[in-house]
Amino acid sequence: xxxxxxxxxxxxxxPYQEKRALYYLFSQQHGVIHGVGKKGAPLxxxxxxxxTGKRDxxxxxxxxxxxxxxxxxxxxxxxxxxxxxxxxxxxxxxxANISGQHQYAALYINEILWRLxxxxxxxxxxxxxxxxxLQQLKQPLSNSELRLCLRQFEQYLFTExxxxxxxxxxxxxxxxxxxxxxxxxxxxxxxxxxxxNEESEHLASESGQTVFKGADIIEMARLGITEQTLSHxxxxxxxxxxxxxxxxxxxxxxxxxxxxxYQ
Numbered sequence: 001x002x003x004x005x006x007x008x009x010x011x012x013x014x015p016y017q018e019k020r021a022l023y024y025l026f027s028q029q030h031g032v033i034h035g036v037g038k039k040g041a042p043l044x045x046x047x048x049x050x051x052t053g054k055r056d057x058x059x060x061x062x063x064x065x066x067x068x069x070x071x072x073x074x075x076x077x078x079x080x081x082x083x084x085x086x087x088x089x090x091x092x093x094x095x096a097n098i099s100g101q102h103q104y105a106a107l108y109i110n111e112i113l114w115r116l117x118x119x120x121x122x123x124x125x126x127x128x129x130x131x132x133x134l135q136q137l138k139q140p141l142s143n144s145e146l147r148l149c150l151r152q153f154e155q156y157l158f159t160e161x162x163x164x165x166x167x168x169x170x171x172x173x174x175x176x177x178x179x180x181x182x183x184x185x186x187x188x189x190x191x192x193x194x195x196x197n198e199e200s201e202h203l204a205s206e207s208g209q210t211v212f213k214g215a216d217i218i219e220m221a222r223l224g225i226t227e228q229t230l231s232h233x234x235x236x237x238x239x240x241x242x243x244x245x246x247x248x249x250x251x252x253x254x255x256x257x258x259x260x261x262y263q
Contacts, residue, residue, distance in 0.1 A: 001058070003050050006030070007066055009130065010041050011114040023060060024114040025049075026130060031121040032114060035060040044098050044106055044134055056119060102137045104259060105146055108252040109133060109153055116161065116244055129156045144227050147234060151225045154237045163240065166190075167221035178215040184236060186243040190217065210239040 008027035016022040021039045025047070026032055035051055037060030046066040051058040098106050109130070117123070133153045141149065158165065163186070169175055170182060171189040182190040193211060212232065220229045220236075241250075 001054075002052050003061075004029075004052070005048070006033070006051050007046060007048050008033075008127075009046060009134075010043050011110040013041065022057075025060070026113055026117075026127065028124060028127050029122065031123045031127075032117045032119050033058060034119060037061065037063050043110065044137075046131075097138045098134070101256075101259070102141065102146065104252060104256040105150055106134065106137050107255065108150065108250065111250055111252045112154070112157065112241060112245075115250075116157070123160050126156055126160045129153060144230060147230055148225060148227065151230065151233050151237055154241065155225065158237075158240065161244070165236070165240075167217050176214050176217050176221075178213075178218055180214040182212050182214060182217060184210045184212065184239060186240050210235060212236075 006025070006027045006029055008025045008029075010023055011026050011032070012024040014022045016036055019039055020036050021041070023035050023037055023041060024032060025035060033051060034056055035053070035058035037049070041047060041063050042065070047063055048066040049063040050061045052061070053059050113130070130153070133149055136149045137146075166189060167176065169190075171185075171191050174192075176182070176190065177192075181193045183193050184190055190212070212235075216229075216232050220232050223229050225233050
């Protein structure tokens with residue numbers, strides 16, 4: 001690409017020379033793109049910029065904050081001329097009104113995206129859901145509402161990555177039985193576990209496995225992600241996220257845990 005206009009959100013950055021940074025940008029046009037640009041780009045705000053380069057690492061120039069209500073591809077003209085001659089400066093509010101524990105949730109979404117998404121693979125549907133999630137995180141949310149926001153976004157991410165969670169049948173296509181216990185393996189599915197019901201509650205903690213009661217799985221399949229099923233979905237999603245990350249720790253999760261300890 002040469003001087004191509006992009007609209008996107010910054011997911012992650014690292015220092016790169018004295019006045020520049022290495023950016024991981026989630027763009028509407030090309031998905032995640034790596035590039036080098038002038039320091040100062042904010043998180044959680046729509047950016048408009050120009051990208052140049054044939055290799056994996058692009059050069060980003062003219063990085064500006066896009067209008068909050070104008071984050072479509074046509075917010076910058078293809079001929080390289082900005083429609084708005086006075087774009088917002090980069091020193092604007094850095095987290096776009098995302099505050100408190102909501103910032104940790106937004107950092108978590110960013111981290112799973114830049115660590116799991118392939119580069120230069122357009123994902124316009126996920127991009128739209130990312131914007132929706134950021135808008136939700138700007139609102140006052142209860143703890144349950146915050147967790148629901150994260151679980152729903154994770155489900156969209158799993159779909160884009162090609163993971164379909166089948167909750168109506170086990171790994172050999174037998175229907176889920178309410179009085180049975182199942183172990184979840186990301187690459188296999190739900191496997192029946194031959195234990196007594198009174199033992200199933202202790203199996204996960206003792207073996208490090210993700211175990212569900214059949215009745216809970218049936219409820220998850222019937223209701224989807226709701227407050228009633230939230231704890232079960234959280235356990236399932238966490239196991240799948242950890243698997244996709246090869247069980248490497250998430251920095252945003254560690255920050256969240258530290259924040260909870262000091263409250």
